[in-house]
Amino acid sequence: MSVTLQVSSEVLDVRRAGSYFVISLTAPGIAEIAKPGQFITIAMGGEESSMMLRRSFAIHQVQSRGVYGGTLDIVVSVHGKGTKWLSERRRHDTLAVVGPLGTPFSLPKSPVSCVIVGGGYGSAPLFVLAEQLRDRGCRVDAVLGASTEEKLFGVLELKRLATAITVTTDDGSSGFKGNVADVLPELIDRVNADVVYACGPMGMLSAVAEIATRKRVFSQCSVEEAMACGIGVCMTCVLPVIGDDGVTRMVRSCTDGPTFRGDRVRWSDVGTIPEDTYGAPVSGVRS
C-alpha cells in the first residue's frame, strides 16, 4: 500500500510568479516519496480556523535532501479566503500538511515521444514529470496555455526541461493567439507523439483528451475537482469514469485520480450522473 504522511511543515519561502504564488515548504518524508502528479492537502487558517476543509495542491517541485531535509514547492492561485490566507504565510510559519496523495502519472517504460500540456497554473505538476520523462530518454514537447501572459506559469523553467515549447494565450499577449487545442493536433503529428500528459481546467482537459483519442494517442489527464477530504472518505470529488469493464462509475478524483486516462473520463457528463452509471437513480423512483 502507498504511504501517506501527516506532518507539520515549515514555510521556507513565498514568492510571486505572475498571477500566482510559489510556496516552498519542508515536507519531511513526503518530498522523498512523492511521484509526478501527486498532491498534498493543507489545512487553512490554524487550529481554531472556521475553514474546516483542506485545500489541495499539486506537487510542483521536490528536493529530497538539503539543509532542511525533504522540501517541496506548490503553486497557489488566490481565488478564495483559504488561498488568500495561504498566500499571506511567511517564512517560519507552520502548515498542517498531508501527502503525498492521489494516483500519479504513469511513465512509459521505453523512450517515447511525449507532449505535456498545461493550462494556467495547471502546469505545476508537469515539471517533475518532464524531468523524469527526460531521464528515461523521452522526447518532451510542452504546450502551455492561459487566458493572458501573466496567467502562464513556468514558461522559462519548462523551456529548460522540454525539447521544445509552444505558448498560447487567448488574448495573444504571449505566443500563439488561441488555446492549446488549436496547436495540439499539428504538434502531435509533427513529433509523432505516443502519449499526451495534461493538467489544467476541465474544458481544456476535455479538448486535449478528445484530440488525443481522435489521433489514437494515449492520454493522461490530471483533473482538478473540489475536494473536502482529499483522502478518499467524503465522496464529494466524484466524476463519471468508464472502467476496464466498460461500466461508468462515479469515482473519486482524490484517490482514483487525479490522473485519469483521457479516453475514460466522460468529460461532457462531468457534473451529472449519466443514466447508465452504475447505481444511477431509476427515473421516477428516486429523488
Next chain:
Amino acid sequence: MSRALFVKPSSLSGPALSVDMTASFAGLELPSPMLTASGCAAAGKELDAFFDITAIGGVVTKSIMMQPRSGRATPRMAETPSGMLNSIGLQGPGLDRFIEEDLAWLNNRGARTIVSIAGETAEEFGKIAQRLRNVGGFEAIEVNISCPNVADRGQVFACNPVSAAQVVQVVKRNSDARMPIFAKLSPDVTDIVEIADSVIKAGATGVSLINTLLGMVIDPVTMRPALAGITGGLSGPAIRPVAVRCVWSVRQAFPDIPIIGMGGIRSGTDALEFILAGANAVSVGTSIFNDPSAPFRIHGELQVALAERGFSSLADAVSYAHRPVDTTREDPITSEQSSDDDWDFISE
C-alpha cells in the same frame, strides 16, 4: 489585550493519565468512546493509514443501502463558516459488496464496527438487517432514518414519529435479539424528545444524536444554489451547540438510554461537552476532513481533559452536567476555576 483572571490549579500541570476510558453502554464494552461518524470515514480503511483504527472505540460505516448507488450530481459540497454543507446522496457499493469487501476488511483488521443502514422504505431497512444478521461480524446497527421515505412523498422518516418507529420496529424484528440498535435522529424536528420516545418504544436500544441540519448556500458568482442537490446537510463545529442541546434534552427525558453524541466535535473538550451532557460515546465526523487523525487525537485530549477535572473514569463523567446544583461540595475541578478559557477575557 486580555489578562488571565485565574491561575491554573496545580493539578492541571501534571494530570494523572490513569483515566479508565472504557465506554460501556448498550451491552457493548469499547476501549474508547471515540467513534467515526457515518459518512465521514467510509469503511475505515483510508483512515487506518493515519492512525490505528483498532485503537478507537469503533468505526461507524457510511450508510449502506440494498443496491449500489451512484449518489447525486456534483457539486456535492460547500464550505460554510465552521462547517460544510453536503449532498452526496448516499453513494455506495450496495449491501453485497459492502459485506464482501468493507465488512470483511474491518473484521480482518480487528476493528469494531457499527454498521449504518439506510433505505427508501421500511421494508428495505428490514431486508438489510436480515441479511446482516446472517453475516454477523459487527457490534451494533445505526439506523439512518434521515432518508426520504418513498411511501411518504419523500418526507424523511426521522421527521415523523410514526415512520421513524416503523423503521426501527422492522429493523428490530429482523435483527438478533441482543443486537444493539441505535436510531440516528435528525435535529430538524419540533421536539426531538418525542422522536426519541417513539423509537425507544419501537425497540431501539439507544439513539445517535444528531444527523446534519438541512441547509442551503447560494453562490454569489453564479447566483444559483451552490449544490447540485440544491439543499444539503450542515455539519461541523457550527452545529455543535444544537447537538449538545439535543443530547442534553434526550438525556434529561431518558436517564438510562444509551446515547451516541455527535455534531462538530473537533477537540477533547468538545467531546467532553457531549459526555457531560449525557453521551455514552461520541462520533467524530467533519473534523476528520480537517485532520484525518482526529478521532485518535481527540481520544488522547479527552483523556487529559477528564484527568484534569479529577475524573478517574469516563463513566463518572457521563451526564455529569445534569447533577443538581450543590453549593456545599467542591467540584472535582477547583471550585473557583472555570474550565473555559474564554473567561480569560473577562478582565478588569
